[in-house]
Amino acid sequence: MDEERRKDIFNGDAEGALGFSAAKKDADDMFFYKYHVDNEGRLARLFWADSKSRVDFSVFGDVLVFDITYKTNKYRKPLVVLAGVNNHLNSTVFGCALLSDERIETYEWVLSTFVEAMKGRKPVAVITDGDSAMRREIKNFLPDACHRLCSWHLHRNVRSNIRCEEFNNRLYDLMARKFSTLEFEDRWARLVNECGVVENECVKKLYRRVRLWGLFTRLWRLYEFVRSFDLAIA
Numbered sequence: 001m002d003e004e005r006r007k008d009i010f011n012g013d014a015e016g017a018l019g020f021s022a023a024k025k026d027a028d029d030m031f032f033y034k035y036h037v038d039n040e041g042r043l044a045r046l047f048w049a050d051s052k053s054r055v056d057f058s059v060f061g062d063v064l065v066f067d068i069t070y071k072t073n074k075y076r077k078p079l080v081v082l083a084g085v086n087n088h089l090n091s092t093v094f095g096c097a098l099l100s101d102e103r104i105e106t107y108e109w110v111l112s113t114f115v116e117a118m119k120g121r122k123p124v125a126v127i128t129d130g131d132s133a134m135r136r137e138i139k140n141f142l143p144d145a146c147h148r149l150c151s152w153h154l155h156r157n158v159r160s161n162i163r164c165e166e167f168n169n170r171l172y173d174l175m176a177r178k179f180s181t182l183e184f185e186d187r188w189a190r191l192v193n194e195c196g197v198v199e200n201e202c203v204k205k206l207y208r209r210v211r212l213w214g215l216f217t218r219l220w221r222l223y224e225f226v227r228s229f230d231l232a233i234a
Contacts, residue, residue: 014043017098021048030054032117036109038100045106047113049095057094057118060086064094064123065150066134068102078102080110094118107137115141129153149209151175161202167195 021033030051038044049057061084069079080097095117097110115122125146128134138147155175159168170191179187188207197203 014046017046018043021046024048024050032095034113034116042100044100045097045109047095047097047110047117049114049117053092053094054118056086056092057084058121060084060092061094061118061121062124064126066126066128066138067150068129068131068134082114102131102133104133104137107134108141111137111141154206154209158202158206162197162200164195164197167191167197167203170195 018035021031021035024031025033028051031048032050032054033046033048035043035047036045063084065081065083067081067083069081078099078101080099081093082095082097083091083093086092095114097113099106099110122142123145125148126138126142127148127150128138129150135147138145155168155172158171162168174184174187174191192198192200192203
């Protein structure tokens with residue numbers, strides 16, 4: 001399906017999506033939706049959250065996973081799922097957004113709309129897959145939130161770029177444990193030296209990002225939450 005055809009389908013279905021959202025709002029006072037149109041009057045952003053999602057966030061919203069499905073739907077548009085886990089460690093969706101682009105201002109709109117839907121409540125911690133635009137916007141809009149990267153996404157990216165099974169297995173073990181800063185530095189140095197990947201550019205890049213996921217389990221057992229969520233969306 002070519003790009004123009006996808007646009008026609010998306011624009012045609014957009015009217016139906018807005019009509020469906022309006023009907024949901026009529027049936028459920030707590031159903032929340034908001035949309036934004038571009039300069040040509042086309043739907044560019046759509047966010048929605050039902051009553052269960054809003055209630056769940058009010059109770060279980062300390063930790064928020066910002067998961068972006070990159071153009072895997074038939075419209076080839078980014079779909080954002082904002083989720084977490086409940087007291088049974090089951091995943092729960094707090095809201096969703098269908099977007100037309102991945103600009104910083106678009107992510108700003110998603111975050112501000114989400115907080116609006118949740119009556120001003122903000123998460124204590126946010127987990128993302130490391131998108132740079134989203135990372136900057138979280139820092140700007142949620143400056144007090146603890147931002148960490150999803151270990152599952154990190155490990156998947158490493159496996160696709162580093163062909164060293166020993167490194168991949170030991171890295172997974174390293175990410176799932178609690179260490180002090182000195183302990184982590186020591187174990188990391190031994191890992192890269194023993195696996196012969198000291199000069200690997202992917203490994204260097206991973207290390208530069210280590211502050212976004214290393215050591216966070218001293219405060220929360222977030223890695224258990226991430227694993228639970230990853231299993232739910234797999």
